[in-house]
Amino acid sequence: MTDGRVTVSNLKKVYGEADEGEFLSVVGPSGCGKSTLLYLIAGFLDPTSGTVAVDGEPIDGPGTDRGVVFQDYALFPWRTVEGNTTYGLEEAGVPESEREAIAERYIEMMDLDGFEEKYPEELSGGMRQRVSLARTLAYDPAILLMDEPFGALDRPLRESLQDHLLDIWRDLEKTVVFITHDVEEAVYLSERVLIMTRHPGTKKAMTEVDLDRSKGREAIVTSDAFTRTKNAVWRSLREETETGTEAR
Template identity: 60%
Template structure:
């Protein structure tokens, strides 16, 4: 049974120039524990679809269900991590992580204990009482990820979570995410422009078309993840899948794809 079910979803936006159809007839099923990445040209509606799964936007038509229930609003069963961290600058690392638990109604003593566990999990022990302005970009994103994970959502929704990081920090955070997801057994839906990232992290990569966005291709990712990063990314299996995804995205980004 699918944990996330997206059926015949459409979404339009109103602009001063009229209505713009962002998504058309989108259908996608994601199983419990699956890591799926959405890739496609800029403006194809990837983030719009993600926010609809999160309950922050409503489709004009079609249905989005999580665990068989219609998504009508945000919920603690789904945790969203943004590209720009969205930390509270007046709260410390520990307080930022504990915020989600406070919203979930967890007693203060318990939420601080849980927050401390997640500080250690994301490698920030010793920085508990620092403020966001005192942290690097990678450290801030670790806080954002820990804050979302702390209240134990079933589903992680990631919107270009590492897009603002330098390449070395981005790779470190990708490995951290894989480790955490394996230990916590989360279902993940991620939006990214980085094909390498999508293939490295995912069990399945879904390609969306130019606007109006719809799903035009899917690629299962069958690689040996017991190897190190270098071995994985140099392997024939990784490069074969990466090249297929890259060509599919390039085709959708090309003006000739609409002729």
């Protein structure tokens, strides 16, 4: 079992480190290389130079210590909701006798009970994204790598999944690297926000998020600290988009 500390150094310029158990968001102009960074950490791509390490060990391709949630869900169309959810468990070598019960727990958590036998094409976008989350969470990776996972969802669903994710992160002590173009989402969810420059993306700034999270969403998002942090991230991000060709 890994602890979940991700180190990225000298990787064609950028980056830094996500600490064990940390929730780190990444924002940056469109096309700056956020997805690329995530795929490098996932081990789907090899860096031209530099290294990606987990708990100090350079990674060597994908592994079940890291779970990826893609923006476009990337479900297997030929597998049902349950079949998709058990996939990661199969990859992780969980015995067949245990898979169904584990899958069912996450299907329930994502409010998908009753849809176990449906295929992705029979589901809405929001439901597909929840299946994708269930599939990744089910095999319990120490590190969650998420690429704009809630970008296509409507606001109530997005907020509900954000809070689900925070609960999971707190309960299961995972390291989360979360890409988003939504500054509010980044500040609401994370302990630190990495702001990237425009293409080719490098680390522009790292903003600490220090909020009193003991109260509910409403109190958090209306607090002065939230507004201050959000504005600071916005200012930094806007410098990149205004000087570049991208306006997002």
